[in-house]
Amino acid sequence: MAPRNTGKTAPVAIIMGSRSDWPILRGAAESLEALGVEYTASVVSAHRTPDRMYEFAKSAKARGVKVIIAGAGGAAHLPGMTASLTELPVLGVPVESKALKGMDSLLSIAQMPAGIPVGTLAIGEAGARNAGILAAQILALTDEALADRVAAFRRRQTESIPETVEDA
Ligand code: RP5
Numbered sequence: 549m550a551p552r553n554t555g556k557t558a559p560v561a562i563i564m565g566s567r568s569d570w571p572i573l574r575g576a577a578e579s580l581e582a583l584g585v586e587y588t589a590s591v592v593s594a595h596r597t598p599d600r601m602y603e604f605a606k607s608a609k610a611r612g613v614k615v616i617i618a619g620a621g622g623a624a625h626l627p628g629m630t631a632s633l634t635e636l637p638v639l640g641v642p643v644e645s646k647a648l649k650g651m652d653s654l655l656s657i658a659q660m661p662a663g664i665p666v667g668t669l670a671i672g673e674a675g676a677r678n679a680g681i682l683a684a685q686i687l688a689l690t691d692e693a694l695a696d697r698v699a700a701f702r703r704r705q706t707e708s709i710p711e712t713v714e715d716a
Pocket of ligand 1: 564565566567568569593619620621622643
């Protein structure tokens with residue numbers, strides 16, 4: 549599955565600093581698909597394509613985007629810079645880096661100055677999957693059918709966890 553940008557309006561926009569982030573960020577896409585939430589996915593780099601980042605963030609609200617999921621690794625400025633350019637909620641996913649195992653990504657996404665928040669998730673795949681679920685939960689505040697799907701997802705997850713350690 550390649551990053552998808554259909555150009556149509558979707559309530560969630562997934563952006564990432566590089567195509568190399570997609571194997572992680574696709575976890576967010578899979579969560580959204582499991583919950584029946586439309587999304588777009590595209591490469592928007594704070595450093596390599598700053599004008600694209602500016603255009604994306606400035607136009608997102610008018611295009612009908614409600615929640616932005618932004619993933620990046622290393623000097624991960626994309627979530628914070630995007631958050632500085634829009635009032636939409638931004639969920640940041642730190643992608644694991646080679647040199648510092650994603651600690652650089654985590655700290656550069658989480659340590660925002662007061663006034664410009666980024667909701668920061670865990671490093672890597674768990675963070676990406678949870679970003680998709682959290683975006684759905686935010687949208688579910690004003691969408692009862694989606695709230696039912698989120699609740700059903702949580703019930704299925706609970707029921708899938710065995711109590712015994714047999715065959716573990
Ligand atoms: C960041 O640099 C990207 O988000 C990616 O995690 C990292 C490495 O990018 P590539 O060199 O693989 O394109 O901007």
